[in-house]
Amino acid sequence: MRKSLRPFAFLVVSIIVFCIGLAGVNSQAQAADATQFNAGEIISDANFYDSDSMTAAEVQTFLNAKVPTCKPQLDSDPSSIVCLKNYTATTVAKSKDSYCNGYTGGVKQTAAQIIDGVARSCGVSQKVLLVLLQKENGLVTHVDPSPWRYTTAMGFGCPDTAACNSQYYGFFNQTYAAARQYKLYKANPSDYQYRIGNNSIYWSPTLSCGSSVVKIVNQATAGLYNYTPYQPNKAALEAGYGTGNSCSSYGNRNFFLYYSDWFGSPTGTPAPSTVGRTYYFSNSLTSSVASSVVVYGAATDAVYSGDWNGDGKDTLVVRRGNVYYFKDSLTGGQADETLVYGKDSDVLLIGDWNGDGKDTLAVRRGNVYYFKDSLTGGQADETLVYGKATDDVVVGDWNGDGKDTLAVRRGGTYYFKNSLTGGVADGSFAYGKPSDVVLVGDWNGDGKDTLAVRRGGTYYFKNSLTGSGEADEVLVYGRSTDSVLVGDWDGNGTDTLAVRR
Numbered sequence: 001m002r003k004s005l006r007p008f009a010f011l012v013v014s015i016i017v018f019c020i021g022l023a024g025v026n027s028q029a030q031a032a033d034a035t036q037f038n039a040g041e042i043i044s045d046a047n048f049y050d051s052d053s054m055t056a057a058e059v060q061t062f063l064n065a066k067v068p069t070c071k072p073q074l075d076s077d078p079s080s081i082v083c084l085k086n087y088t089a090t091t092v093a094k095s096k097d098s099y100c101n102g103y104t105g106g107v108k109q110t111a112a113q114i115i116d117g118v119a120r121s122c123g124v125s126q127k128v129l130l131v132l133l134q135k136e137n138g139l140v141t142h143v144d145p146s147p148w149r150y151t152t153a154m155g156f157g158c159p160d161t162a163a164c165n166s167q168y169y170g171f172f173n174q175t176y177a178a179a180r181q182y183k184l185y186k187a188n189p190s191d192y193q194y195r196i197g198n199n200s201i202y203w204s205p206t207l208s209c210g211s212s213v214v215k216i217v218n219q220a221t222a223g224l225y226n227y228t229p230y231q232p233n234k235a236a237l238e239a240g241y242g243t244g245n246s247c248s249s250y251g252n253r254n255f256f257l258y259y260s261d262w263f264g265s266p267t268g269t270p271a272p273s274t275v276g277r278t279y280y281f282s283n284s285l286t287s288s289v290a291s292s293v294v295v296y297g298a299a300t301d302a303v304y305s306g307d308w309n310g311d312g313k314d315t316l317v318v319r320r321g322n323v324y325y326f327k328d329s330l331t332g333g334q335a336d337e338t339l340v341y342g343k344d345s346d347v348l349l350i351g352d353w354n355g356d357g358k359d360t361l362a363v364r365r366g367n368v369y370y371f372k373d374s375l376t377g378g379q380a381d382e383t384l385v386y387g388k389a390t391d392d393v394v395v396g397d398w399n400g401d402g403k404d405t406l407a408v409r410r411g412g413t414y415y416f417k418n419s420l421t422g423g424v425a426d427g428s429f430a431y432g433k434p435s436d437v438v439l440v441g442d443w444n445g446d447g448k449d450t451l452a453v454r455r456g457g458t459y460y461f462k463n464s465l466t467g468s469g470e471a472d473e474v475l476v477y478g479r480s481t482d483s484v485l486v487g488d489w490d491g492n493g494t495d496t497l498a499v500r501r
Contacts, residue, residue, distance in 0.1 A: 032260035034237040034253055039201070039214045041221050042256055043266035047125060048220035049186075052273035053263075054126035055501075056116035057280075057293040060085065062130065062262075063112060063140065071143040080147050084139045087111040087150065089171045094121075099183035103176060114172055122179035131258045132178060135228075135251055154178035178227075185223035194225035201225060203233045209247035228252055275299060279316070280478065281330060281498040283490045285443060285461065288477050291489070295332045297325070303500060305487040306350045306359030308337070308375060314359075314487030314495075319348060324361070326375065330489060340377050342370070351395040351404030353382070353420060359404075364393065369406070371420065386422050387415070396440040396449030398427070398465060404449075409438065414451070416465065429465045441486040441495030443473065449495075456480035459497065 047053075054062070063085035072081035091114065093105025100122040109117065115133075119126040134140040137149040152158055153174040157165035168177050189195050194216060202211040214231060216222045225231075232253035235244030241257060244250075259266045276299025280290035294316075297303065301318035308315060309328045317326045318335075321344040325335035339361075342348075346363035353360060354373045362371040362380075366389035370380035384406075387393070391408035398405065399418045407416040408425075411434040415425035429451075432438065436453035443450060444463045452461040452471075457480045460471035475497075478484070482499035489496060 032257045034232070034240050034257055037232060037237055037253060037256050038267070039231045039252075041217045041267055042224050042252055043128070043220050043259065044268075044270075045218045045220045046270050047259075047266055047268070048128055048182075048223075049123055050125045050127075050270045050273075051119045051123045052275045053119075053270065054116065055274055055278055055293070056110075056113045057278070057290075058274065059115050059126055059130070060110065060112035066141050067143055069143070074144040075146060081144045083143065083145060084111050084133070087171065089114060089150075091117075091172050092170075092176075094176060099187060100176070100180050109172075111171065114175055118172075118175045118179050122176070122183050124179045124182055127259065127263045129175060129179060131255055131262070133175075134258050135254045150174075156181065181227070182220075182223045185226050186219050189219060189222065192222070192226045194222045194229065196222055199225070201229070201231045204230055204247050204249040206247060209233070224252055224255060228255075273299070275501065277301070278501050279303075279330075279485070279498050280501070281489045282477060282496050283492070285473060285475050285494075285496055288475070292330060294330050296327065302348075303483070303485065304348065304350050305485045305498070307352070307357070307488070308359060310357040312357075312488065312491040312493075314489060316485075317350075322346070337375060339375050341372065347393075349393065349395050349406075352397070352402070353404060355402040357402075367391070369420075382420060384420050384422060386417065392438075394438060394440050394451075397442075397447070398449060400447040402447075412436075414465075427465065431462060431469050432460070437484075439484065439486050439497075442488075442493070443495060445492070445494040447493075454484060457482070 067083050067085055070083035072078035075081045088108055088110050091103055091105050091107045091109055094103040096102035103117065103121055115126055115129050119129055130140055133153055136155040137153055139145055139149055139153060150171040151169050152164055153171050156174050156177045157168035168174060185192055196216050196219060199214050199216055200211045201214045203209045228251035230249035230251065232250060233244060233248050236248035236250055236253050256266060274295045277295055277297050279294045281292045283291040296316055297318035301320060304317050305314045306317065307313060308326050315327045315330055317324050322340055322342050324339045326337040328336045341361055342363040346365060349362040349364060350359050352358060353371045360372045360375055362369050367385055367387050369384045369386065371382040373381045386406055387408035391410060394407050394409060395404050397403060398416045405417045405420055407414045412432050413428055413430045416427045418426045431451050432453035436455060439452040439454060440449050442448060443461045450462045450465055452459050457476055457478050459475045459477060461473040463472045477497055478499035482501055485498040486495050487498065488494060
């Protein structure tokens with residue numbers, strides 16, 4: 001932490017970062033214009049305290065891009081070098097208080113997971129933590145960071161007049177302590193030197209260089225000055241990422257530049273949150289690790305999966321009322337096709353009703369079902385009455401003929417039809433508990449859909465609709481609070497899971 005009494009060490013650290021630029025830190029694109037720096041509003045509160053600004057997966061992708069190749073050979077002790085994208089640490093237990101929600105200790109996490117976890121615990125932006133790590137120790141872009149950079153990653157607990165406080169040593173401790181400190185500034189502004197309003201702020205640790213009055217307009221900016229108590233002078237701003245003159249300081253200038261180059265304007269409108277619209281796809285029923293991550297749609301969307309173009313791979317569709325937005329690949333961005341069908345109040349079902357290899361829609365109204373054989377609007381191609389209006393309904397290809405049909409669930413018993421006709425069920429099967437969440441998929445690639453039940457974050461799979469009620473396979477995946485989807489995401493003929501956060 002850069003307290004107001006900590007002048008000289010900050011200047012030295014900043015100059016060191018510049019000097020090692022060619023050897024240890026990737027060069028900056030210098031897209032941002034430092035002369036646009038606003039001393040009174042370095043960053044908006046909305047951006048600074050946006051703890052949904054990135055997911056852990058997005059932080060990891062960001063770190064990977066910043067240092068595509070680590071270069072430990074540049075250090076005299078290559079075996080000690082770990083780049084931030086590969087760094088892991090064991091977390092330390094932190095109790096919940098008025099500033100942060102605490103943290104579970106004893107868990108080995110990547111740097112990306114720690115950055116995301118601390119951001120969410122303390123209500124500080126993941127983007128801000130990344131910029132602070134860069135500003136303080138150049139960790140984000142360093143290709144051969146020495147261990148000491150992690151020991152004092154955020155400069156927290158390192159006053160000018162004494163040695164660093166060892167209780168704050170370590171990447172996790174430093175990140176958590178720094179994030180929490182900014183929440184302390186926010187909660188108790190009158191306890192700190194720099195506050196919203198007019199403040200006299202020095203240009204550098206050399207007090208003879210003088211100061212000027214800065215009208216701080218928001219708490220985030222006040223916090224930055226309490227952590228690093230200097231403002232850049234004209235020479236520092238005109239130098240971009242370079243060195244100004246003997247009265248220059250660089251910490252808050254660099255915060256502005258890094259944030260601007262990496263994430264856009266620090267005072268602009270925050271990007272839409274990815275919470276509730278991030279999907280973690282798994283291509284295996286034996287691994288708890290996602291194979292890919294996609295952001296799509298809005299957090300308020302209803303989301304379904306299906307093979308819309310017949311390529312053998314399931315993708316997403318989001319529903320907004322009676323309008324459907326289809327994707328033909330597991331990517332974000334604009335929908336590949338849009339369709340209006342049915343009513344806002346309809347219950348939606350998805351399946352390949354005619355065996356052509358493409359999934360389409362059906363809507364349910366009570367115990368009446370209206371099927372479409374193409375992704376077009378208009379009248380239903382087929383109508384069916386089946387079961388009771390109070391039944392839960394699932395869809396699957398129960399006999400492997402390539403056509404999806406219905407099953408109704410009453411408690412823990414399922415009544416299957418092998419054709420889109422009414423009447424008596426063709427078979428029944430009891431599995432799980434009435435309280436279970438039920439999923440349908442072809443778990444073993446035999447061409448027949450069967451059941452799985454979910455209890456929290458644990459899934460119990462059956463590979464047939466006969467035999468005992470014991471699961472054939474059990475998998476723990478995601479969190480108990482996740483929404484879950486089923487699909488063949490990679491086209492290998494086997495259905496697996498995806499979770500939505």
